Amino acid sequence: MGEVIREKVQDGVTGETRDMQYTQCKIVGNGSFGVVFQTKLSPSGEDAAIKRVLQDKRFKNRELQIMRIVRHPNIVELKAFYYSNGERKDEVYLNLVQEYVPETVYRASRYFNKMKTTMPILEVKLYIYQLFRALAYIHSQGICHRDIKPQNLLLDPSTGVLKLCDFGSAKILVENEPNVSYICSRYYRAPELIFGATNYTTKIAIDAMVHPFFDELRNPSTRLPDSRHPNGPIKDLPILFDFSRHDDDDFDRRPQRRRYEEPLSVKVRRQLLSIAESALKRVEDEIVSIAKTVCDNYEDEELRNSFYDLVIQLVVEQPFKTPFVAAVVLVVNTMRAEMVAEILKRATERVNTCVQMGEWRETKLLMKFLGGLQGALEGDGVWLVLQDLLSKAIDLQTENNEETIGPELVKIILFTIPYIMASSATDMQEKAAGMVENADIIASEPHVLQALVDPYPGNGNEEATAPNGVLSLLQKQLQGEAANGWELSCLPRPWKVLLETEQENPLASTTKHPLPAIVIPEAVTAGPRPLFPELYFSVYAHQDVETVPPMTDIASCLLRDALVDTINILDFNRNATARFLIDIDCYFSPDTFVKRATPFDRLRDVEGDKSTWKPEDVAVDAVFSQLFQLPSPEHKLVYYHSILTESCKLAPAAIAPSLGRAIRFLYRNVDSMDLELSYRFMDWFAHHLSNFGFTWKWTEWIDDVELPGTDPKKAFIEGALDKEIRLSFAQRIKGTLPAPYQQLITEGKEKDTPDFKYNDDGSKSLSHVLSSIERCRERLLAIGPRSSDARKQIIDSVMDYWKDQPGIGVNIVDKLLNYTILSPGSVIEWAVSQHGNRLSMSYVYEMVSLTIGKVTGRTRQVVRSSKVPGLTAEQRTLVVQSMQAERKSMKDLFALMEDSLVSWATGSKDQVMQSGDGTSDEEAVIRQWGERWLRVFRRKYAVEEAWFVEVEKVPVIDVAPGEGVLANGNADKVDEVEMKDDENIPEITA
Structure with a gap:
């Protein structure tokens, strides 16, 4: 076995330094440039392979760079790397610690040849499929392996898994950059390389990948050309293929598969x-x-x-x-x-x-397309439609300045204008300037609801982004473009291909078409999505180098608009969405962005007026703008989590540094951020780390560990660690933290179940909890509704028992609400009525938010049931009564929240007045928490009231007794009518 060797190594993913022990067992491979050892890591006993290659100090090792960015099930994993000295004075060796896979396709092929048989076709298909997967992945990263051969295809006989290894010859190919042709092992070299091509693509790997599985076709009579000595004497060079089995005598006369021709x-x-x-x-x-x-x-x-x-x-x-x-x-x-x-x-x-x-987003997309065709339209074309939209918007705003449809129509107009001005219609400057000027009456005025959705309310942090409405921002940018001759440098102009013809003026001779009528109805609807003012949110504001377009540049709005629409439209395929985000630089003008994955520090070296915008930063910024959309994003939050995760997996070298800078920006501003957004940030942060081994540079925030528990930054750290523990287990999370953080994960958090003075048979299983509640339901129902003190005691008992794992306690309280053992009001009173420090605890906000969501969801469900067509008058009366009762319960609950939180926010709470004069730092922090809570739940109430106003506009049709669709049923079953996009929400009482 040999002695135990200890080395300081760097992690293959994060680059962090750590200790590694291994036993050097034996040499398992020799190549032209290095040696491979099979080793056993200590103390885990895990097998590993260490590839040792001579390192030229003048150059970076290309294999190491590539191995650190590739992660795929069919590519050998880089665990760590380190450098060691050789026998000579200046010799330095790079050691790559990789996973160990015992066999190769080469040895498997030799085994079958020895047995005078061929590899089973099922295994051939399995291995080729896995090889294709590996190639598709590295080719998507622009990486060409350049040494595909049986010896570099590792096999695990126990699982049938194939892994591609040896990236010593691999390279990230750059278009129009020459490469050496004398590459790849001669047996597997592609034809273009044989003939000396230097401007090749990743396709050379496709040619090479077939050969390892057809070695038996080779015949000594066919030779490869000698690319080293094309004019020299003929040498005994490797064979190519054996086609003798295809002679007429051996012709296979079975029916051949018909050639498939793809339909046009x-x-x-x-x-x-x-x-x-x-x-x-x-x-x-x-x-x-x-x-x-x-x-x-x-x-x-x-x-x-x-x-x-x-x-x-x-x-x-x-x-x-x-x-x-x-x-x-x-x-x-x-x-x-x-x-x-x-x-x-x-x-x-x-x-x-x-x-x-009322599908306004789709209307905008189609109008942008028609704007791009303005050069093929007669007369004013799209401009007439834009004028009709503007007239309707002005009418709506005149009737009601809180109307949200009017600004939405103006947004369609303003986003269409750049696409018209970038089209082949090059004589529209005056019309565009006039339309922008006319839209100013609506676009320049901040909407009355804008303060409701400000992500940084009352922000005192200079670094954070000040609120800017997208509509007013776009209006100013278009006015600037009008003054500069409508340069619109970020938009591509592919229509200019028409100018490449020999015809003198091809655009003038093309047919002009009348635009079919587009009618704006008298009564317009808000549509299926709630409309709120949209603010421009960026996590890359105020950097010393611009990595995203500044808000003074129209590219900021045009890029963001296209990205946001793509993200929200393609919610059914997160992988496709992530791919589009990574490839964003393909869809805009060539000089809009710097090269992908350009390090932030190198942006300072960009010369002249060249762009420093990073495509990955622009994409990540757009995802965060939707993740932090107020009052609520269009899709579930986990969808936006998954996009960032998939993007990071597809292009880790580009996306990971961008996410790191975004996290630091958000953390610096977590105390001035809207409270709801700070908890969204916390949820995403913990979820994201769970997908990448829970690794983060916690040392950057060490100073904040000593802050008091009510400080927003300390509260964020504690809340994030609690979320991580829920996604894993305490011991594992503790192992990822530096020493100063260890105190935050107490001994109680490391226990599977808390200590209990009575019998504690059972487990943390939710089904076990539910069965226990079922058994004691009658007794709990007798105790809970008796008094508010009894309900508070029930919550105290649950949360005290699960104090080290509060997430479980929140879940149990939620189930007790479903059983009506607890009331929503009792949860609110427990959370916000007595202890001000509870306002800083993430699980308390989670409990209150779930409770409010349960009440509002139930109320919406009942209100929707009142709009079901075909009810009799009697049924309608019962439903309306139920609706009024639910709405009153909801209003009472929000009133209770308002009363409790106003006291904390103003410092007039009895507990605050008794503890001091209101001037201490702790009291000021509690007031800040009260203000943040108050703003969140005032917004939630305003959203619900706005929703009810819109629903009330929906007409309903009653029928005579005996004729309704539910006439033969019971009126109390109306609530069971299926509601679109709503979950079944249990009935609860306030």
Whole structure:
């Protein structure tokens, strides 16, 4: 076995230094550039492989750089690395500690050859599939392995898992940058390398990957050319393939599989769906190719209809591609004008439907597309529609200045104008300037509800972002663009491919189409999504180097708009969304961003007026803007968590540093942030760390550990650790923390179940708790409703028992609410009525928020049931009575919250007045907590009231007795009617 060796190593992922012990067992591999040892790590006994290569001090090791960023089930994992000295004075060796996999495809192939048989086809398929997965992953990162061969394909016989190893020849390929052709082992070298190509792509790996599984086809009569000595004497070089088995005598006369030819409509669909996604293809060539294929096959009805449908679908589902799809349509217009007329007809029909339904986001996306086609429209074209929208917005705001539909219409107008000005219609400057000026009457005025959704209320921190409404911000930016000649440098202009023709003025000779009518109805609806003023939120504000567009640049709003729409539209596929975010630089002008994954420190070296905007920062910023959207995001919070996680997994070298800077910004401003957002940040932070081994640079916040428990930063740290423990277990989390943090995880938190003076048979299982409550339900119901003191005692008993694991206590209180053993009012009184320090505890906010959510959800469900059509008058009366009772209970609950929190916020609470004169630091902090709580729950109440106002506008239809859809049933079953997008919320009493 040998002696135990101790080394200081750096972690393969984080780079953090730690101690490692191992026993050097034996050499298991020798190569041209290094040696591989099989080792056993101590004290775990885990097998590992250490690859030792000579390190040239003048250069960084490319293999190490690549191994640190790749993470995939079919790629060998880098555990750690360290440097060691050689026998000579200046010799330095790099040691890569990797997972150990016992076998290779090479040895497996030799075994089957020895047994005079071939590898089973099932195993061949399994291994090729896994190899393809590994290649697809590294190719998506731009990495070319350049040494695919059987010896570098590791196999685990016990599991059948294949892993790609040896990235010593690998390289991240850069377009138009030459590479050496003398690369790859000669047996597996691609044809283009054999002939000396230096400008190759990752496709060389596809050629190489087939060979390891077909070695038996080789024949000594076929030789590879000698690329080293092309004019020298013929040497005995490696063989290529043996095709003798395909002679006529051995011809296989069984029916052969029919060659599959992809239908033309499928091919065009694939090309259009992937337009602009690859930086290796010239997008103008893609546009012309698609347009030409469609027009040349105009008689193919399936192709034609598929193209029409896909154009509209692509515009409303992948907003990044709008300028490119519009360019395809413009090129089609030069060949088949009748196709453009049909597209315009379908697009305007879709717009009319969206306007009627209140689908304002889809309306905006379609208007941007039509704006990109302005050059193909007769007369004023889209401008007439924008004028109608503006007139309707002004009418709505005149009637009611709290109306949210008017600003939404103006937002559609302002986001459409840049796409018109970046289109082939180059003579619209006056119309654009006039429209921007006319929209100023609405856009420049802050909405009355804007203060309600400010992420930094009363912010005294200079670094935090001051509130800026997106509408007023965009208005100012457009005025600036009008003064600068509508440069709009971030928007691509792929339509300029039309100017590359030999024709002198191709745009003037194309057919101009009338825009079909778009009708704005007299009565417009807010639509399915609640509308609130949108504020511009950024986690990269006030950096010494700009990594995102400043708010003075229109790119900030245009990029954010496209990103936010993409994120919220593609909620059904987080992986696709993450991929779009990473590839954002493909969809805008070439000089808009710096190169992906450029380190922040290197941005200071960017010369002249070149952009320093990092594409990953812009993408992450957009996700956080939705995660921190007030009063509520469009989708569940976990969706935005998952996007950041998937993005980090797809491009760790780019996304991880961006997230680190975002976390530091949010933490610095956690005390001035809206309370609800600070808890969203806490939830995401803990969840994100759980996906990456719970690792974070906690040493940066060590000074805050000694702060009092009511300090917002200390409260954040304690709350985040509690969330982490819920997602794992205390001992593991404790092991990830520096020494000063150890005190925060007490001995009680490390116990599976708390100590109890009575019998404690059972477990932490929720089903066990529910069964216990069921057994004692009658007795608890006799005790709980008797008095408020009894209910408080029940909550005290639960939370005292689970004081070290408060998340379990919150869950149990929630179940007691369902059984009506506790009332919502008793939970509120327990949480906010007596102890001011409870306001700083994350689990108390969680308990109150869940309780309020349960009450408001139940009330909404009952209100919706009152709008069910087809009820009889008697049924309607019963439902209305139930609704009024629920609304009163909800108002009483919010009134109780208001009374309790106002006392804390103003310092007039009895406990505060008795403890001091209100001037101490602790009392000031408690008042701050009271103000933050008060703002959150005032907002929640305002949102509920606004929702009720909108629901009241919905007309209902009653029927005569005996004719209703529920006439044969019981009126008390109305509550059981299924409500869209609502969960079943148990009945609870206030």
